[in-house]
Amino acid sequence: MEGQEIRNSLKKVDKNTWESEKVGNVPIKVYANETILKKMENDVFNQAANAASLPGILKYSYLFSDAHIGYGVPVGWAGAFDLKEGIISPGAIGFDINCGMRLIKTNLTLKEVKPKIKELVDMLFKMVPAGVGSNSPQMLRDLKALTKSDLKEIAEEGVDWAVRKGYATKKDEERIEEQGRVKSADFSKVSEDAFKRGKQQLGTLGSGNHYLEIQVVNKDFNKEIANSLDLDIMKDQVVVMFHTGSRGFGHQIASDYIKKFLDYSSRNGITLKDRQLAYAPFNSDEGQEYFKAMSCGINFAFVNRQIINYQVREAFKNTFKRSERDLGLDVVYDVSHNTAKIEEYAVENKKTNVIIHRKGATRSFGPGNKELKGILKRTGQPVIVGGSMETGSYLCIGTKKAEEESFGTTLHGSGRTMSRVAARSAINPKKLLESMKAKEIYVKANSITGLTEEGGSAYKDINEVVDSMDKAGISLKVLSLRPIGNIKG
Amino acid sequence: MERYRLLKNEATADIAFIAYGKTLNELFRNIAIAVSNVMVLNVKRRGTKKISFKLNSENIDYLVIDFINKIIFYKDYKNILITDAKIKVDKNLNLKCQAVGEKLDKLKDLFLVDVKAATLHDLNVKKEKGLIRCKIVLDV
Numbered sequence: 018m019e020g021q022e023i024r025n026s027l028k029k030v031d032k033n034t035w036e037s038e039k040v041g042n043v044p045i046k047v048y049a050n051e052t053i054l055k056k057m058e059n060d061v062f063n064q065a066a067n068a069a070s071l072p073g074i075l076k077y078s079y080l081f082s083d084a085h086i087g088y089g090v091p092v093g094w095a096g097a098f099d100l101k102e103g104i105i106s107p108g109a110i111g112f113d114i115n116c117g118m119r120l121i122k123t124n125l126t127l128k129e130v131k132p133k134i135k136e137l138v139d140m141l142f143k144m145v146p147a148g149v150g151s152n153s154p155q156m157l158r159d160l161k162a163l164t165k166s167d168l169k170e171i172a173e174e175g176v177d178w179a180v181r182k183g184y185a186t187k188k189d190e191e192r193i194e195e196q197g198r199v200k201s202a203d204f205s206k207v208s209e210d211a212f213k214r215g216k217q218q219l220g221t222l223g224s225g226n227h228y229l230e231i232q233v234v235n236k237d238f239n240k241e242i243a244n245s246l247d248l249d250i251m252k253d254q255v256v257v258m259f260h261t262g263s264r265g266f267g268h269q270i271a272s273d274y275i276k277k278f279l280d281y282s283s284r285n286g287i288t289l290k291d292r293q294l295a296y297a298p299f300n301s302d303e304g305q306e307y308f309k310a311m312s313c314g315i316n317f318a319f320v321n322r323q324i325i326n327y328q329v330r331e332a333f334k335n336t337f338k339r340s341e342r343d344l345g346l347d348v349v350y351d352v353s354h355n356t357a358k359i360e361e362y363a364v365e366n367k368k369t370n371v372i373i374h375r376k377g378a379t380r381s382f383g384p385g386n387k388e389l390k391g392i393l394k395r396t397g398q399p400v401i402v403g404g405s406m407e408t409g410s411y412l413c414i415g416t417k418k419a420e421e422e423s424f425g426t427t428l429h430g431s432g433r434t435m436s437r438v439a440a441r442s443a444i445n446p447k448k449l450l451e452s453m454k455a456k457e458i459y460v461k462a463n464s465i466t467g468l469t470e471e472g473g474s475a476y477k478d479i480n481e482v483v484d485s486m487d488k489a490g491i492s493l494k495v496l497s498l499r500p501i502g503n504i505k506g
Numbered sequence: 507m508e509r510y511r512l513l514k515n516e517a518t519a520d521i522a523f524i525a526y527g528k529t530l531n532e533l534f535r536n537i538a539i540a541v542s543n544v545m546v547l548n549v550k551r552r553g554t555k556k557i558s559f560k561l562n563s564e565n566i567d568y569l570v571i572d573f574i575n576k577i578i579f580y581k582d583y584k585n586i587l588i589t590d591a592k593i594k595v596d597k598n599l600n601l602k603c604q605a606v607g608e609k610l611d612k613l614k615d616l617f618l619v620d621v622k623a624a625t626l627h628d629l630n631v632k633k634e635k636g637l638i639r640c641k642i643v644l645d646v
Contacts, residue, residue, distance in 0.1 A: 058518075085518045088627040088643070092519060112623045112645045149545050149617040150581045150610045214582040224620040225646045226519070265582040268622040268645070272575055275626070276568075292626040437521055437619065437646070439514040463617040466547055470619065506620065 020059030041070030073103025083432030092377030114314030116262030124345030215266025224506030407473030
C-alpha cells in the first residue's frame with residue numbers, strides 16, 4: 018500500500034487516534050487530530066509502513082502528532098521489537114543518539130531577569146559554545162585534551178562521571194531519564210573516528226534546531242503537578258530549557274553502524290525497503306555491538322547536557338551575584354528523544370522486555386512507574402516538548418495510558434512544516450528579528466541566515482500538536498512556557 | 507553548468523542538494539564545495555590549510571557517503587572546513603583527495619548550520635544530459 022492509500026485506510030478510533038489496516042507485520046497507529054493528520058506528508062505513512070514490515074515489531078508502528086519525514090523512519094515515530102525475533106536499526110533511532118531536552122527551574126521572576134536578560138544571554142553564549150564544529154568550554158579543566166580512557170569513563174559511566182568530577186549532584190541524577198546512565202554501554206564497540214569527533218565536543222550545543230532558552234511560565238494547565246515540581250510557585254517564574262544531543266560522537270556511531278548493517282544485509286541476503294533502515298537482529302553479534310556502542314552515545318549526550326547545566330548555573334551566579342541555592346537552579350527533568358532501550362511492557366497480557374526504538378519521540382511514564390524516583394513517582398515523568406524559538410514550549414506529564422497503549426511514548430516537539438532551504442527564502446531575517454524584538458525575545462546567534470531556518474512559521478502549531486496528545490491521554494499538559502532569551506548555534 | 511542546487515521542497519528538517527559534474531572528479535569537487543557552502547555563508551574556496559586523504563568504497567553511492575563523512579570528520583576533529591578539493595576517482599572507485607580548507611574559528615561569523623552526517627535517504631548518482639548528477643540529503 019502506498020502512503021495515500023494508507024492515509025485513506027485509516028480508521029478513526031477517537032478524535033485524536035487513528036489505525037490503519039495491517040501493513041507488513043502490524044498496523045500503523047497515529048495520534049493526531051484531523052487537521053494535523055491532513056497535513057502529514059504521504060511519505061510519513063510510507064516510512065511508517067516500512068517500519069511496520071521490520072521483523073519482530075510488536076503491536077503497531079506508531080506516529081505521533083509531530084511526525085514528519087525522516088531517514089528510514091519518520092521523526093515522531095516509535096516501534097517496539099521482540100528481543101528474540103526483533104531487530105535494532107540506527108535509522109529508527111536517529112543519527113543524533115539521545116538528542117534530548119533539559120528543563121531547569123529558577124527562583125527568579127521575569128521582573129528580576131528582564132533588566133539583565135541581555136547580559137545573561139550574552140554570558141550564556143560565551144559559556145555554552147554553539148555553532149559549526151564548536152569545541153568544549155575552555156574554562157573547564159577536565160574537558161581539555163580528553164584522552165581515550167577519559168572518554169571511555171564518560172561513555173560508560175554517564176552522569177556518574179559528572180558527579181565524580183563535581184559537574185553534577187546526586188539530586189540532578191534523580192531528575193534524568195535512566196538517572197543519566199545506561200549500563201549497556203561498552204566503549205570497545207565505539208570507533209576511533211567517533212572518539213576523535215567527540216573528544217572536543219562535550220558541553221557544546223551544536224546548531225540546527227539545537228538551542229538554549231530562557232523562558233517564563235506562561236499558562237498552567239495542572240497547577241498541582243507544576244507545584245509538585247517546584248514550578249509555577251510564583252507569578253512569572255523563569256526557567257531554562259535546552260535541546261542538544263551526542264554531537265559528532267553519536268553521529269559517527271550511527272554512520273559507522275549503518276555501514277556495518279548494510280554489509281550485514283548483503284551478507285545475509287536481506288532485501289531492504291530503504292537502505293537508511295538497515296538493521297541487524299537484536300540478538301546477533303552485530304546487533305549487540307551496535308546496542309553497546311549506541312548506549313555509549315546515550316551516556317555521552319547525558320554528560321553533554323550535564324556540562325551545559327553546570328555552565329548555566331555558573332552563568333546565572335555570575336550575572337545575578339547570588340548563590341546557586343538562592344537562585345534555586347534545580348533540574349526539573351532531562352528526557353531523551355532518540356534512543357533504543359530495553360523496557361518492560363504488557364504484551365498479550367504478559368510482562369515482556371522489548372527493545373523500544375524512539376525517534377523524535379519521548380518516553381512518557383505515568384505515576385507509579387518503578388523507574389521514577391522521589392516526587393516523580395507520584396506525579397509521573399515530565400515530558401519536555403520543545404517548540405520554535407518564537408512560539409514557546411510545553412511541559413507535559415507522562416501517563417499510565419501511554420504505558421498501556423504506546424509503549425510509554427509520546428511526541429517530542431512541534432515538528433517542521435517547511436524545509437530549511439525554503440525557510441531561508443520565505444523568512445526575511447530583518448522581519449524575523451523585528452518580530453522577536455516585538456515579542457521581547459532577545460536572541461544571540463552566530464548567523465542571522467541560520468536563524469531564519471528556525472523561524473516560527475517553519476514549524477507546526479505547537480499548541481495543536483501538544484493538545485492532540487493531551488486529548489488522546491498519552492501525555493498531559495502541565496505548563497506552557499514562552500521564551501524571553503535564546504541562544505542558537 | 508551550475509555546481510550544485512539546494513532543494514527547497516525536500517528534507518523537511520535538513521538540507522538536500524543536487525551536485526553536478528562532467529566527470530566523477532568534477533562531481534566530487536562540487537559536492538565538497540556544496541557541503542562547505544551549506545555550513546558557511548559565501549565561504550571563499552581558497553583555504554590556507556591542506557588536507558589529503560584516500561578512500562575506497564564498494565559502490566558509487568557509498569563513495570559519496572564516505573567522502574562527505576570524511577569532510578565532516580575533519581571539521582569536527584581538526585576544526586578545518588574543507589572548501590575546495592582536487593579529486594581523482596578511478597574505475598575501481600579509489601578516490602584521492604587533495605583539499606584546501608580554513609580553520610573554523612576564522613569563519614565563525616559566517617556559520618549557517620552544522621552538517622553532521624550524510625544520509626542514504628533518496629541518494630542517487632546518475633548520468634543525465636551528458637552530466638553526472640548526485641542527489642544527497644545531509645543531516646544537520
